[in-house]
Amino acid sequence: MSQDTIDLLKVLVATALVFAGGTLVMLYVIFLLAQYGANLPMIGALPLQAPPELVPVLVDSRVFPTLAAVHVTASGIALLLASHTIDSALLIAAKAVAVVITALIGFAGGHMIYLQLNESTPVALNALAPALIALAGFFVLSTWLSVGNLRQLGNLRFVVGVAAILLGPTLLVWL
Template identity: 70%
Template sequence: MTVSQGSLGLLKVLAVTALTFAVGTLVMLYVILLLARYGANLPMIGSLPLSAPPEMVPLLADNRLFTTLAAVHVTVSGLALLITSNTIDMGLLIVSKAVTVVITALLGFVGGHMAFLQITEGTAFALSPLTPVLIVLVGFWLLSTLLSVPTLRQLGNLRFVVAVALVLLGPMVLVAL
């Protein structure tokens, strides 16, 4: 199986997004560190907790929001396959790609923050709490590439069987993750 141009393009966007947000977070935290050390009387800067564990990690580890979006997206994809609507197909494709990029940006932020803590304090990387969000990221990547509604429409009449399966799978995704 070959990777389509759209899938390859999305992977490039995700890589650049993760790297950009990781580097941006590192720069931002170092600027805050410098301001806290040399300009601590500035409002808010002196009170920023640079050494606290990234608060995004627990938020991403408890990814009910992303899981709920994935479950609803799977169900809606099934419903969309039962009808013919280019508008709905395009909307679902845009949402799945956008959520994939947002999750990647958040992971880039967490990576940058973890790198900052590693460099400044020697804090160990702890990626295991991020496993659920990585699973959801892969799920949304699949929903925006291999399992997108436009791709599934190419199955002909088999799309109706897939549609019923997706409608039944949506609630299971919500319960499983």
């Protein structure tokens, strides 16, 4: 495993932990303000409620499959061109989307822990399955299937590029 992959894994773990912890703290502050700060003039006027269950809505909105399909198509175009800037842009975009998905998973994990601790709600990871699949996909796109790695195929990269251009719209329909 390369150092870039290890660094990305470290960032993803740190992001998940920070967002899970941040969510727990935020929800407990909301809980404490709702319980003990309702008489304060500035806080009593605020509608303090727990965040809605946005994770399934965000995951099922087809944003991640659309981004994956566009990324695969753009990677195919980048393989046909010779541009270090485009390669870097696609690598940064794939890593950024992986970090955003990890932040969403961290938020959901923190929210599930909060519900488990306060309401004894069972932890259900079914709603996170699409996000976990999207995270795995963008992790692969930012490591092993990055344009920089595919360029090492020599002239075979042109065939892979054309295949990626054709695969992108197929992924959009399939996913």
